[in-house]
Amino acid sequence: MIVFALRRTLGFAATLLLAALAIFFLLDLLPGDPAQFILGISATPEKLAVLRTQLGLDAPAHERFVGWVWGMLQGDFGTSYTQQAPVAGLIWERLAVTLPLAGLAMILSVLVGLPLGIIAARWRGKGVDTSIMVLAQMGVAVPSFWFGMLLTLLFAVALRWLPPGGFTPWSENPLLALRGLVLPSIALALPQASILARVMRTALVDVRGQDFIRTARAKGLTMGEAIWRHGVRNALLPVLTILGLQLAILITGTIIVENVFYLPGLGRLIFTAIGERDLVLVRGATIILVLAVTATMLLTDIAYALVDPRLRERSPS
Amino acid sequence: MSLLEVRELSVRFGGSEAVSDLSFAVGRGERFGIVGESGSGKTLTALAITGLLPEGAEVFGSIALDGEPLPSDERQMARLRGKRIGLVFQEPMTALNPLVRIGEQIEEAISLNGGDEGPLDVSRLLQEVGLEPRHGRRYAHQLSGGQRQRVMIAMALAGQPDLLIADEPTSALDLVTQRKILDLIAEICARRGMTLLFISHDLKAIAALCTRVMVMQKGRLVELGPTERVFRAPEAEYTGKLVAASRFDIPDGARVPGPELLKVEGVSREFRQGGFLPWRGKPLRAVDEASFSIGTGECLALVGPSGCGKTTLAKIVVGLDTASSGGLQLEGTSYRGRDLPNALRRDVSLVFQDPFGSFNPRMTLGRSLMEPLRLASGLTIAERLERVRNAVRAVGLDTGMLERYPHEFSGGQRQRLAIARALVTRPKLLVLDEPVSALDVSVRGEVLALLARLRAEYGLTYLLISHDLDMVRAMADRVLVMEAGRIVEQGSPQELFAHPKHRMTRELVAARLPEIGASPAKI
CATH class of the missing domain: 3.40.50.300 (P-loop containing nucleotide triphosphate hydrolases)
Structure with a gap:
C-alpha cells in the first residue's frame, strides 16, 4: 500500500511538472512578444521595454522557467500586471470562494445522489425507480445557469430566504458567507447528483446478479442483507471513479455559476484575466487549477486502493 | 424418512x-x-x-x-x-x-x-x-x-x-x-x-x-x-x-507423420513483474526452454495443470506473442513470435476454448468468418465468400447462418463456426486450445469427430492443448507433458499413460476418474 501511494505520488509530481512546462511554454514561446500582447498594438516602444524588464523577458527561456517554478515552490506566483498585486494573494482570495463552493456542491450531490440511486435500485422497475430516473434525466439536461436563475427567483426574489447573489467575505461574517454559497452550490450539485444517482443505481443492479451475492444468500442472508453487506461496497467502485471526475469538474467548472450569482471565485478571476491579457495571472491561476485536479485524481486513486485490495498488489492477477 | x-x-x-x-x-x-x-x-x-x-x-x-x-x-x-x-x-x-x-x-x-x-x-x-x-x-x-x-x-x-x-x-x-x-x-x-x-x-x-x-x-x-x-x-x-x-473411441494404429512442419527450439518466455521500477523481483518464466517439432499431419497434444505455460507457448506458435529467447521454424522460415510473416500467418490458425467470448457479438458470422481473409490479399469478394461458404459447409453447418449473429447459436454450433473461421485461410497447422472443454458431453463428441474428419480430409496438423487426458488419448499421436513452463515428458499417449515416468505425468494419470460402467468406482 505504501509503495502504491508512493508510486502514485511520483506520477502526480510528474504530471504537475509536465503541466507546468506546457503552460509556461505555450503562453511564452508562441510567436509574438508577450509584452506586446499584454499592452496591445498601440503601445509605445518605451512602455514595451519597461514591461519586458518587469516581466524578466530578457533572460533565456529555460532560466525563466526554472525561476518561475522555484518561485511557485516558495509561494511566489509573480505579480499581476493589470491588478498590480501578487498573483498568489489574488488566487488565494478567490480560492476561499471556489473551494468551499465546490466542496459544498460535492457533499450535496453525494448526500442526494447516492441514496436516490440506492432507492431506485432497491425498487427497480417500480414507480419510485421510474420517477427518480426521470428526475435524474432532467437534472442532467437542465443547464445550471438556468436552474440557478430559477432558484434565485424562488428563494431570493419570491421567498427572500437567501441572498440573490454576491458574497460576504468569510472574515466579515462566516454565516453570511455560507448563506451566499447555498444557492450556487445547489445549482452546481443538481447535474452531479443526477449522474451519481444513475451510476449508483446501475452499479447496484449489476452487483445484484453477481455470483458472490448468491454466495452470501446461500450463507443465510436475505437479498436485502446480502446487497447491504456485500453489494454496496462493490458497487461503490464505479461510483468512486465518477466522484473523482466530478470533483475535478466542480473545481474547474464553477465559472458559469459564479457569473450567475456574482461570486468572486477563481473562474471569474481567470475570465477577467484572459480578457485583460494578464499572462502572469492566467498562468498562475491555471497551474493552481491543474494542481487541484491532479490532487483530486491522486486522492481518488488512493481511495480506490483502500477499497479494493486487488489494486494494492504490484502485479495484476 | x-x-x-x-x-x-x-x-x-x-x-x-x-x-x-x-x-x-x-x-x-x-x-x-x-x-x-x-x-x-x-x-x-x-x-x-x-x-x-x-x-x-x-x-x-x-x-x-x-x-x-x-x-x-x-x-x-x-x-x-x-x-x-x-x-x-x-x-x-x-x-x-x-x-x-x-x-x-x-x-x-x-x-x-x-x-x-x-x-x-x-x-x-x-x-x-x-x-x-x-x-x-x-x-x-x-x-x-x-x-x-x-x-x-x-x-x-x-x-x-x-x-x-x-x-x-x-x-x-x-x-x-x-x-x-x-x-x-x-x-x-x-x-x-x-x-x-x-x-x-x-x-x-x-x-x-x-x-x-x-x-x-x-x-x-x-x-x-x-x-x-x-x-x-x-x-x-x-x-x-x-x-x-462420454467414452472416447481410441483409434487403431498410429499414423506416420509427414515431413517436419513446425520446429520449436529452446523457446522461453519471461514476464517482468512490477512495472518499470528497477528493484522489482525476478522475472516469471512462463515457458522455459521448450523444444519440440510437429510433422505434417500429426496431432501433438500439450497437457499439464492450469498455469503451466501451455497457452503462452501456443500464443508464441501462432504469432500472438514473442519468445524472450529461442526460436521457431514454420516450413523452414525462422521466426520468434509476432514477427511471423503475413504470408505464413494464414498457415496457422487458432481455435479458442470459449465459444461464447470468441465472437464479436455485433458482427454477423459472415463478417467474423471473413476477417482472417485479409491475410489472403489476392482474393476477390466472390472468392472470399466462396471460401467462407466452403468452410461453413466443411464443419457441417448451413451457409444461411452467415447472416445471423453469434447469440443465436448454441455452444456447439459456435465452436463449429470457430473451427470454420480457423479454416478459411486454408491453414496447415491448427492450434486447438481446450477446444471442447466448454461444451456438453454429447456435443463434445460431435466436435471431436468433426476435427478428426477435417484432419483426414485436408491433411491438417493439430497442436492440441488440453487437460483432459481421455480426450488427448483419443485424438493425439504424441503427447508432451508440461509443468511450470518445462516439457517434462513426452511419448505416445498409450505408452505415456500406461507407464508414466515423471512425477507430473503420474499425478495427471492418477487424477483421471475411472471410466463409467467399468467397475464400481471408489473414491
Whole structure:
C-alpha cells in the first residue's frame, strides 16, 4: 500500500511538472512578444521595454522557467500586471470562494445522489425507480445557469430566504458567507447528483446478479442483507471513479455559476484575466487549477486502493 | 424418512417451462447425483430447493426438508438455507466477495448460523478443507481456483448443514485439482454423515461420487436409479447416448507423420513483474526452454495443470506473442513470435476454448468468418465468400447462418463456426486450445469427430492443448507433458499413460476418474 501511494505520488509530481512546462511554454514561446500582447498594438516602444524588464523577458527561456517554478515552490506566483498585486494573494482570495463552493456542491450531490440511486435500485422497475430516473434525466439536461436563475427567483426574489447573489467575505461574517454559497452550490450539485444517482443505481443492479451475492444468500442472508453487506461496497467502485471526475469538474467548472450569482471565485478571476491579457495571472491561476485536479485524481486513486485490495498488489492477477 | 422430498416441481419463466413435473427424494446420508446437459434444468432444480431462483421465476409443486415444507417468508427461508443446506457453486473465481478477506467471509457464515455444538472457528473450518489459517487473511484473488473452491466448501460447512448441494463444483478446475476437490467432498460427507446432492454434466464425476443418480433432459426426469446400474445398463435411450458420448473411441494404429512442419527450439518466455521500477523481483518464466517439432499431419497434444505455460507457448506458435529467447521454424522460415510473416500467418490458425467470448457479438458470422481473409490479399469478394461458404459447409453447418449473429447459436454450433473461421485461410497447422472443454458431453463428441474428419480430409496438423487426458488419448499421436513452463515428458499417449515416468505425468494419470460402467468406482 505504501509503495502504491508512493508510486502514485511520483506520477502526480510528474504530471504537475509536465503541466507546468506546457503552460509556461505555450503562453511564452508562441510567436509574438508577450509584452506586446499584454499592452496591445498601440503601445509605445518605451512602455514595451519597461514591461519586458518587469516581466524578466530578457533572460533565456529555460532560466525563466526554472525561476518561475522555484518561485511557485516558495509561494511566489509573480505579480499581476493589470491588478498590480501578487498573483498568489489574488488566487488565494478567490480560492476561499471556489473551494468551499465546490466542496459544498460535492457533499450535496453525494448526500442526494447516492441514496436516490440506492432507492431506485432497491425498487427497480417500480414507480419510485421510474420517477427518480426521470428526475435524474432532467437534472442532467437542465443547464445550471438556468436552474440557478430559477432558484434565485424562488428563494431570493419570491421567498427572500437567501441572498440573490454576491458574497460576504468569510472574515466579515462566516454565516453570511455560507448563506451566499447555498444557492450556487445547489445549482452546481443538481447535474452531479443526477449522474451519481444513475451510476449508483446501475452499479447496484449489476452487483445484484453477481455470483458472490448468491454466495452470501446461500450463507443465510436475505437479498436485502446480502446487497447491504456485500453489494454496496462493490458497487461503490464505479461510483468512486465518477466522484473523482466530478470533483475535478466542480473545481474547474464553477465559472458559469459564479457569473450567475456574482461570486468572486477563481473562474471569474481567470475570465477577467484572459480578457485583460494578464499572462502572469492566467498562468498562475491555471497551474493552481491543474494542481487541484491532479490532487483530486491522486486522492481518488488512493481511495480506490483502500477499497479494493486487488489494486494494492504490484502485479495484476 | 427422506431428508429431501421434491414433488411435482415445475419452474416457469413467463410462458416457458424450464423444469417440468419433477419428483424425487433423497435419503439421509445418501449421495445423490443429478446429471444432464446445459439447459436440462438441473441447476434450476437446485436453486428451487434453496429458494435462490432468479426474479421472475414461478415455482409450482412442493419441496420438503425433513418432512417440513420450506418456509415462504424470505428471511426464514434464508436462515434455514444457511443453517441446514450448504451450497457450493461452479465458478470459484466470482463466487467470493473480492473486497473482503476470506476469513471474514467464513466468519460471517459462522456467526449467522453458528450452532451451539462446540467451538467452530475459521481456522478449524479452513483446516477441515485442507487449507491453513494463514489463508484466512488473504483475499479471493490471492488464492488459486482449487483453494477458492475449498473456501466455498468451508463456508458451506459453517452452518453444520445436513444437506450439501454442489453444483458443478469442479467444472472450472483442472484435472488434478478436480480430483482433489471431489475427494474432499466425499471425505467430508462421510465424516459428517452429510447428505450430498451433486450436480454435474460429467458422468464420470457422478459415477465416482454418487450412489444414486437422476438423469434430466429439457427439464424432465429421464431416468432415476442406482448409479452403477444406470450407467452400466441404461434404460432410457437418452441416458445411453450420454454414456456413449462420454467414452472416447481410441483409434487403431498410429499414423506416420509427414515431413517436419513446425520446429520449436529452446523457446522461453519471461514476464517482468512490477512495472518499470528497477528493484522489482525476478522475472516469471512462463515457458522455459521448450523444444519440440510437429510433422505434417500429426496431432501433438500439450497437457499439464492450469498455469503451466501451455497457452503462452501456443500464443508464441501462432504469432500472438514473442519468445524472450529461442526460436521457431514454420516450413523452414525462422521466426520468434509476432514477427511471423503475413504470408505464413494464414498457415496457422487458432481455435479458442470459449465459444461464447470468441465472437464479436455485433458482427454477423459472415463478417467474423471473413476477417482472417485479409491475410489472403489476392482474393476477390466472390472468392472470399466462396471460401467462407466452403468452410461453413466443411464443419457441417448451413451457409444461411452467415447472416445471423453469434447469440443465436448454441455452444456447439459456435465452436463449429470457430473451427470454420480457423479454416478459411486454408491453414496447415491448427492450434486447438481446450477446444471442447466448454461444451456438453454429447456435443463434445460431435466436435471431436468433426476435427478428426477435417484432419483426414485436408491433411491438417493439430497442436492440441488440453487437460483432459481421455480426450488427448483419443485424438493425439504424441503427447508432451508440461509443468511450470518445462516439457517434462513426452511419448505416445498409450505408452505415456500406461507407464508414466515423471512425477507430473503420474499425478495427471492418477487424477483421471475411472471410466463409467467399468467397475464400481471408489473414491
